[in-house]
Amino acid sequence: MRSMLSKLILAILGTLSLLSSCTPTPDERETLHLNLAEEPGIIDPILARNIRELTLCKQLYEGLYREDLQGKLTPALAERVEISKDLCHYTFYLKESLWSDGTPLTAEDFRRSWMKALDPHTPSTLAHLLFVIKNGKRAKQELCGCEEVKISAPTPQKLVVELEHPVPYFLELTQLPILFPSPSKEGVYNGPFLVERWEEGKSLQLKKNALYWDQEEVELKGITFSFLEDPNLEHYLFEKRELDWLGQPLSHPLTEELYADLHKSGNAHSYPILGTYWITFNTQKPPFDDLRMREAFSGEMNRLVAELVIQGRVLAASSPLPPQVALLSRTSLHPDPLTLVEEYRKEKGDLPEITLLHPASPRANKIAEFLQDEWKKRLHCEVKLQRIERSCYKEKQKGHDYTLCFGEWIADFKDPLAFLTLFTEPWATNWSNPAYPNLLQQALYEESKEKREALLTECEKILLDELPIAPLYHYCFDYAKAKRVEGVALSSLGVADFKYARLRE
Amino acid sequence: MVLDTMLSYIVKRLFSNILALFVIVTATFFLMKSIPGDPFTQEKSLPKEVLDSLYAHYKLNDPLHVQYGNYLLSILKWDLGPSFKYPSRTVNDIIKSGFPISATLGIEALILSLLFGLTLGVISSLKQHQWQDYLSMSVAVMGISIPSFILAAFLQYTFSIKLDLLPVARWGTFAQSILPAISLAALPTAFIARLTRANMVEILSMDYIKTARSKGLSRRSVILKHALRNAGLPIIAYLGNLTANILTGSFIIEKIFGIPGLGQWFINSVANRDYTVIMGLTVFYSILLLSAIFFVDICYSYFDPRIQLEKRKGA
Numbered sequence: 001m002r003s004m005l006s007k008l009i010l011a012i013l014g015t016l017s018l019l020s021s022c023t024p025t026p027d028e029r030e031t032l033h034l035n036l037a038e039e040p041g042i043i044d045p046i047l048a049r050n051i052r053e054l055t056l057c058k059q060l061y062e063g064l065y066r067e068d069l070q071g072k073l074t075p076a077l078a079e080r081v082e083i084s085k086d087l088c089h090y091t092f093y094l095k096e097s098l099w100s101d102g103t104p105l106t107a108e109d110f111r112r113s114w115m116k117a118l119d120p121h122t123p124s125t126l127a128h129l130l131f132v133i134k135n136g137k138r139a140k141q142e143l144c145g146c147e148e149v150k151i152s153a154p155t156p157q158k159l160v161v162e163l164e165h166p167v168p169y170f171l172e173l174t175q176l177p178i179l180f181p182s183p184s185k186e187g188v189y190n191g192p193f194l195v196e197r198w199e200e201g202k203s204l205q206l207k208k209n210a211l212y213w214d215q216e217e218v219e220l221k222g223i224t225f226s227f228l229e230d231p232n233l234e235h236y237l238f239e240k241r242e243l244d245w246l247g248q249p250l251s252h253p254l255t256e257e258l259y260a261d262l263h264k265s266g267n268a269h270s271y272p273i274l275g276t277y278w279i280t281f282n283t284q285k286p287p288f289d290d291l292r293m294r295e296a297f298s299g300e301m302n303r304l305v306a307e308l309v310i311q312g313r314v315l316a317a318s319s320p321l322p323p324q325v326a327l328l329s330r331t332s333l334h335p336d337p338l339t340l341v342e343e344y345r346k347e348k349g350d351l352p353e354i355t356l357l358h359p360a361s362p363r364a365n366k367i368a369e370f371l372q373d374e375w376k377k378r379l380h381c382e383v384k385l386q387r388i389e390r391s392c393y394k395e396k397q398k399g400h401d402y403t404l405c406f407g408e409w410i411a412d413f414k415d416p417l418a419f420l421t422l423f424t425e426p427w428a429t430n431w432s433n434p435a436y437p438n439l440l441q442q443a444l445y446e447e448s449k450e451k452r453e454a455l456l457t458e459c460e461k462i463l464l465d466e467l468p469i470a471p472l473y474h475y476c477f478d479y480a481k482a483k484r485v486e487g488v489a490l491s492s493l494g495v496a497d498f499k500y501a502r503l504r505e
Numbered sequence: 506m507v508l509d510t511m512l513s514y515i516v517k518r519l520f521s522n523i524l525a526l527f528v529i530v531t532a533t534f535f536l537m538k539s540i541p542g543d544p545f546t547q548e549k550s551l552p553k554e555v556l557d558s559l560y561a562h563y564k565l566n567d568p569l570h571v572q573y574g575n576y577l578l579s580i581l582k583w584d585l586g587p588s589f590k591y592p593s594r595t596v597n598d599i600i601k602s603g604f605p606i607s608a609t610l611g612i613e614a615l616i617l618s619l620l621f622g623l624t625l626g627v628i629s630s631l632k633q634h635q636w637q638d639y640l641s642m643s644v645a646v647m648g649i650s651i652p653s654f655i656l657a658a659f660l661q662y663t664f665s666i667k668l669d670l671l672p673v674a675r676w677g678t679f680a681q682s683i684l685p686a687i688s689l690a691a692l693p694t695a696f697i698a699r700l701t702r703a704n705m706v707e708i709l710s711m712d713y714i715k716t717a718r719s720k721g722l723s724r725r726s727v728i729l730k731h732a733l734r735n736a737g738l739p740i741i742a743y744l745g746n747l748t749a750n751i752l753t754g755s756f757i758i759e760k761i762f763g764i765p766g767l768g769q770w771f772i773n774s775v776a777n778r779d780y781t782v783i784m785g786l787t788v789f790y791s792i793l794l795l796s797a798i799f800f801v802d803i804c805y806s807y808f809d810p811r812i813q814l815e816k817r818k819g820a
Binding site: 039041042047049050120121122123124125126127128131137140141200201202226227228229230232233236237239240242389390391392394395396398409410425427428 | 540541542543545546548549550551552554555557558559561562563588590591592593594598602603606658661665666673674675676677760761762763765769773776778
């Protein structure tokens with residue numbers, strides 16, 4: 001009896017040690033191991049919804065343009081482009097290229113997938129990026145037929161697009177998955193990699209696409225994605241070298257502690273993103289219907305939050321527009337915000353109750369608590385905090401059911417418009433100024449670059465003067481990567497591109 | 506006669522279960538619709554035109570009673586619909602791929618907890634107030650008071666990261682299931698151990714045990730045949746509950762060990778407002794749990810001839 005038991009224990013221990021130590025095959029060593037915090041729901045460029053799915057589409061599909069390692073926009077499937085003087089007509093001449101099943105990729109593929117994204121029956125969440133195409137928005141609203149959308153493919157290599165208004169950033173848009181060709185059948189790709197195996201819930205394996213037009217540039221044999229949600233687990237696997245990447249944009253942001261820890265060993269990095277985090281004032285509700293109060297509450301909170309809460313990894317924001325697209329450079333802070341509050345008190349009596357509504361997330365919690373303290377110290381104002389679940393928070397924000405809340409935006413493309421149009425959306429703020437949409441509309445239809453810029457500058461100035469929001473900081477994405485990984489292109493739109501990635505021995 | 510009562514009891518229970526299921530479906534549906542947010546509030550805010558077309562596509566603009574009616578119909582057909590978050594998958598697919606994993610993990614944990622729970626319980630009842638008793642009962646108290654996720658993190662850190670004996674995470678091999686199963690089994694093991702000990706102590710002092718011993722039966726057969734069988738009855742009653750707890754409680758363990766089971770889907774679907782998945786999994790879990798409890802009740806009457814089914818009409 002006893003000897004049987006000990007044999008059994010030995011056998012179990014033996015199998016365990018066998019199971020836990022599996023050596024990587026040579027192919028494994030040329031494969032990048034990544035983790036997506038959430039399994040992608042769908043892999044189709046025109047249906048991709050979030051940064052993880054967009055990143056994945058970038059590896060599997062190719063559009064007219066692509067950002068290179070330095071972030072410069074370079075032609076991909078476009079051989080060349082002709083742009084009309086009024087910036088409303090773009091004619092693309094395509095390179096000859098193939099889908100992964102060997103069929104040729106033509107201008108018709110582009111036309112078909114853009115039409116499909118604009119079809120009212122396609123659940124494409126980023127379709128609004130195609131609204132610059134003439135009649136695109138009307139087609140989505142079922143106000144006109146899809147055939148009236150001005151996209152045509154007169155020859156297999158020629159794609160002609162007519163736009164609603166001059167769009168100087170249209171080439172920028174063509175590097176977004178929503179403007180990639182979507183395959184007409186499942187399991188076909190045209191990007192640097194293709195899907196080899198997708199084990200639902202477990203992993204997604206990509207391998208190099210031999211028919212990719214630029215395949216000499218692709219060094220990786222493949223990429224394996226795991227789907228592990230728990231950030232601690234991800235960290236363990238990174239430490240055990242089972243994962244080559246930790247953190248954004250594929251997974252959760254690194255916590256401050258972890259970032260500091262990894263930074264010491266030289267593994268942690270961050271890259272700036274075209275995104276901004278801010279406090280939104282409800283400009284229709286006292287006390288923030290008064291500009292003085294908005295000014296007082298803005299104060300130097302941006303600098304303090306960036307330096308003290310996020311420990312200097314992010315840039316303090318003085319405008320909703322990040323420096324890469326900002327037009328104005330200034331902020332003359334009010335020297336003494338406390339006097340503003342006192343003036344208000346003298347004039348209108350005691351302050352009404354102020355509540356800062358914020359979503360429950362580690363960083364938002366920290367910032368909210370910090371602001372509450374600072375406002376009390378500096379302005380002698382009591383602010384209550386109300387923390388709620390994310391979806392509920394967004395609903396409240398949409399209904400303007402708040403006095404103060406947080407707002408954030410990450411640009412979809414690199415142009416001031418990506419931020420400025422936001423402030424005409426009723427869900428974003430409760431603020432409105434009739435001059436603002438007018439100026440924006442004028443800028444939209446302006447052909448001259450200088451005049452357009454002047455109009456947009458005017459818009460930015462209105463925002464900075466009227467302060468419907470108090471910008472706090474501009475985003476950056478944090479990640480850690482294994483030392484062997486090189487050549488990952490990180491776009492300021494957040495997406496990572498592993499086309500040029502290499503693994504050092 | 507016995508068969509007749511059994512049959513009518515089963516039919517009655519079946520009806521009450523269907524009624525319970527209907528109440529659960531209705532309550533979940535309306536509660537779910539009453540929480541703020543929808544499947545599209547998760548990501549970036551979208552322009553109105555796009556949202557309108559999405560709502561129309563997923564028929565979220567229909568009046569609530571129409572959506573409810575459609576949903577009831579689809580349950581009858583057992584077509585639970587596609588997930589909002591994972592449009593290429595239906596809820597039926599999700600159950601098919603996730604449930605076997607959660608069930609395997611659950612059964613492993615169940616076996617572990619029965620095995621160790623009963624053993625610990627019996628040992629400590631036989632060695633009452635000796636060191637074996639104190640040891641097993643302190644283990645049991647620890648099992649009850651340490652939350653499963655702390656135990657899981659501790660086991661993962663010790664056995665995988667420090668000692669490198671077992672895989673840190675993921676699913677597919679037996680080795681990968683050991684730590685999660687132990688973490689999941691700790692609480693029920695402790696509970697069963699305490700339950701067994703209490704029952705055994707009581708039963709061992711009964712007259713019929715003394716009679717059996719005085720008739721010359723061996724100690725072993727008295728304990729196994731006479732004492733344990735009776736002491737085990739409350740444990741069978743507890744099994745229905747336990748199955749429920751293990752299945753719904755596996756969420757956190759699945760997350761810590763990166764296991765693609767059904768528990769994660771259940772929790773995440775609520776956060777994502779993935780309506781079809783919330784409903785589908787609620788219905789699925791309800792059916793499962795109602796049948797587990799039903800089954801346990803029937804077993805109970807089989808193991809304990811003292812129980813008369815007619816007396817349990819109210820149950």
